[in-house]
Amino acid sequence: MTGVSDSLVIATREVIRGLREKSRLFGSIARPVVWLFLLGTGLRGSFGGVAGVDYIHYIFPGILVMNILFASIMAGTSIIWDREFGFLKEILVAPVSRISIAVGKTLGGSIMSTIQGLIVLVFYPFIGIRLSIAQLTLTLCCMFLISFCITALGILIAVRMRSFEGFGVMNNFVVMPMFFLSGAMYPINHVPVWIKILTRVNPVYYCVDLVRPVMLGLTPDNSIWANLGFLGVFATIVLGIAVFLFRLEGS
Amino acid sequence: MSKNIIEVCGLVKKFESIIAVNKAGFNVEEGEIFGFLGPNGAGKSTTIKLLCTILKQNEGSVHINGYNTLSQPHRVRESVGIIFQDPSLDNNLTVVENLYFHAKLYHVPGRLIKERIEEALELVDMSERGNSLVRTLSGGMKRRVEIARGMLHAPRLLFLDEPTIGLDPQTRKQVWEYIGELRTKKGMTMFLTTHYMEEAEICSRIAIMDQGRIIALDTPGNLKRMVGGDVVTIKTGNPSGIKSQLDVNPGLQCEIIDNETIRIILSDSGKSIPTLFEKFGDEIREIDVKKTTLEDVFIKLTGRKIREEEGNAHRDRTKNFMKMRKEA
Numbered sequence: 001m002t003g004v005s006d007s008l009v010i011a012t013r014e015v016i017r018g019l020r021e022k023s024r025l026f027g028s029i030a031r032p033v034v035w036l037f038l039l040g041t042g043l044r045g046s047f048g049g050v051a052g053v054d055y056i057h058y059i060f061p062g063i064l065v066m067n068i069l070f071a072s073i074m075a076g077t078s079i080i081w082d083r084e085f086g087f088l089k090e091i092l093v094a095p096v097s098r099i100s101i102a103v104g105k106t107l108g109g110s111i112m113s114t115i116q117g118l119i120v121l122v123f124y125p126f127i128g129i130r131l132s133i134a135q136l137t138l139t140l141c142c143m144f145l146i147s148f149c150i151t152a153l154g155i156l157i158a159v160r161m162r163s164f165e166g167f168g169v170m171n172n173f174v175v176m177p178m179f180f181l182s183g184a185m186y187p188i189n190h191v192p193v194w195i196k197i198l199t200r201v202n203p204v205y206y207c208v209d210l211v212r213p214v215m216l217g218l219t220p221d222n223s224i225w226a227n228l229g230f231l232g233v234f235a236t237i238v239l240g241i242a243v244f245l246f247r248l249e250g251s
Numbered sequence: 252m253s254k255n256i257i258e259v260c261g262l263v264k265k266f267e268s269i270i271a272v273n274k275a276g277f278n279v280e281e282g283e284i285f286g287f288l289g290p291n292g293a294g295k296s297t298t299i300k301l302l303c304t305i306l307k308q309n310e311g312s313v314h315i316n317g318y319n320t321l322s323q324p325h326r327v328r329e330s331v332g333i334i335f336q337d338p339s340l341d342n343n344l345t346v347v348e349n350l351y352f353h354a355k356l357y358h359v360p361g362r363l364i365k366e367r368i369e370e371a372l373e374l375v376d377m378s379e380r381g382n383s384l385v386r387t388l389s390g391g392m393k394r395r396v397e398i399a400r401g402m403l404h405a406p407r408l409l410f411l412d413e414p415t416i417g418l419d420p421q422t423r424k425q426v427w428e429y430i431g432e433l434r435t436k437k438g439m440t441m442f443l444t445t446h447y448m449e450e451a452e453i454c455s456r457i458a459i460m461d462q463g464r465i466i467a468l469d470t471p472g473n474l475k476r477m478v479g480g481d482v483v484t485i486k487t488g489n490p491s492g493i494k495s496q497l498d499v500n501p502g503l504q505c506e507i508i509d510n511e512t513i514r515i516i517l518s519d520s521g522k523s524i525p526t527l528f529e530k531f532g533d534e535i536r537e538i539d540v541k542k543t544t545l546e547d548v549f550i551k552l553t554g555r556k557i558r559e560e561e562g563n564a565h566r567d568r569t570k571n572f573m574k575m576r577k578e579a
């Protein structure tokens with residue numbers, strides 16, 4: 001039980017910090033708005049409708065996931081800041097299990113990136129999407145799950161990093177491809193096999209396939225349970241490795 | 252017999268090619284103020300990090316409060332508090348939030364937290380600033396908050412790594428007052444490092460460290476006796492009379508400089524001078540004391556001075572980091 005409350009304490013700190021950084025919180029609104037209206041309207045001409053829905057509707061869940069993706073990676077990798085400014089030592093030297101630290105950090109980060117997702121979600125009535133209460137609730141649950149998985153990934157990426165030097169490389173070679181190979185902006189159907197394989201190991205693909213059908217009433221590529229299953233296993237493995245690396249800390 | 256709260260044996264820590272700690276061994280008894288003295292890069296911080304489970308050694312063993320740091324790190328962490336050399340507060344939280352977070356992580360019972368925080372802040376004279384964001388505080392204030400935080404969970408053993416580094420002399424003095432108060436009020440065992448000689452004087456025992464090795468370990472008094480002692484020069488009308496009386500004492504060197512000056516070498520001038528006055532008060536015209544310092548001890552042991560330069564390394568690193576962040 002102390003493990004759970006330790007995680008909550010660590011998560012609370014993340015949330016207090018996050019809510020205090022208003023500029024970061026609301027600054028994140030610019031990118032999705034630009035993508036949605038400029039890209040969405042621009043490409044609508046070429047795509048028309050996808051899977052029987054308006055293109056802007058089609059990409060809206062994708063852009064929601066995009067915002068959560070970037071927010072979650074930032075939240076996870078904030079552990080590099082904790083290290084640089086010395087606060088990580090304070091956490092590591094406390095009588096708290098490494099699992100609680102990893103889970104707490106992930107939990108707090110995912111609450112914050114869910115909030116950043118919410119800032120995008122509120123636009124849905126303005127582009128003409130209708131959601132029932134049930135759909136809205138499910139969407140929120142999906143958003144949190146997605147946040148949790150990706151924040152865990154961010155922590156795994158950052159746990160051995162000593163500075164932000166490698167961050168740009170990682171962003172360009174891991175995060176951006178994950179986004180483009182997720183089906184967020186266009187369906188991934190007619191692609192070479194190797195891209196298809198990459199897609200299938202890409203957690204963001206399952207995130208998009210989870211949340212888009214919920215919001216638009218489409219049939220998912222995989223069943224909802226397959227998507228949930230993949231993301232659950234992914235988060236567990238990623239956190240497991242992060243905890244393992246945490247335990248090696250200081251060797 | 253008192254119990255050893257720290258037992259260190261054959262401790263070795265390597266960073267790639269650097270041997271930061273080289274076969275260090277020592278014990279610290281409960282209630283002691285134990286000091287690590289040595290120049291920058293001697294391996295003091297590394298030793299502290301090994302003792303408090305932040306780093307893992309290559310060889311040797313450490314027991315804190317009876318627990319092995321490698322196999323029972325959780326128990327060790329519960330037993331100790333630490334004030335790191337480099338800042339370790341969350342700048343974006345308030346003072347009280349930082350302290351509250353710490354108390355929760357160390358499982359201080361909820362009903363005690365508020366009063367402990369108040370008491371700790373009072374001890375370091377920071378009660379007024381509880382609701383300030385840490386990043387708005389001066390360096391000295393941050394240090395005080397860190398000291399308050401270290402005592403919050405009432406550890407039996409407190410590590411202080413260069414508690415006064417980078418502070419101005421006045422603040423340094425204050426910080427030592429808080430530390431002294433903490434010790435008398437709470438009776439904690441303290442393990443501290445410093446490269447300021449005069450600060451090491453308050454320790455009950457001192458280990459002098461150089462290039463990863465402990466080159467001497469004793470009470471400050473005994474260490475200074477290794478060098479000789481304090482030099483007391485007396486102007487008097489009767490040097491030979493004084494000398495003949497003093498020569499009876501075996502532990503005392505005495506030398507006549509000229510017909511009105513006598514030089515005495517004493518191991519502990521603080522205690523002996525009153526006796527000198529009792530005996531020869533009427534005859535002493537002038538007295539001058541040059542006390543042996545731990546610096547003299549270090550010079551004798553290594554042939555070098557302990558450099559009194561400030562730790563700029565961290566600040567430079569942070570600056571580079573900020574630059575990188577801007578470019579990113």
Ligand SMILES: Nc1ncnc2c1ncn2[C@@H]1O[C@H](COP(=O)(O)OP(=O)(O)O)[C@@H](O)[C@H]1O
Binds near residue numbers: 269289293
């Ligand atoms: N994380 C690290 N990686 C590589 N070298 C290190 C690391 N930490 C300390 N050192 C090196 O170990 C030696 C001892 O450092 P340190 O324990 O910080 O000395 P002190 O605290 O006595 O000034 C120095 O040469 C330092 O450069």
Ligand SMILES: [Mg+2]
Binds near residue numbers: 295297413
């Ligand atoms: Mg140091």
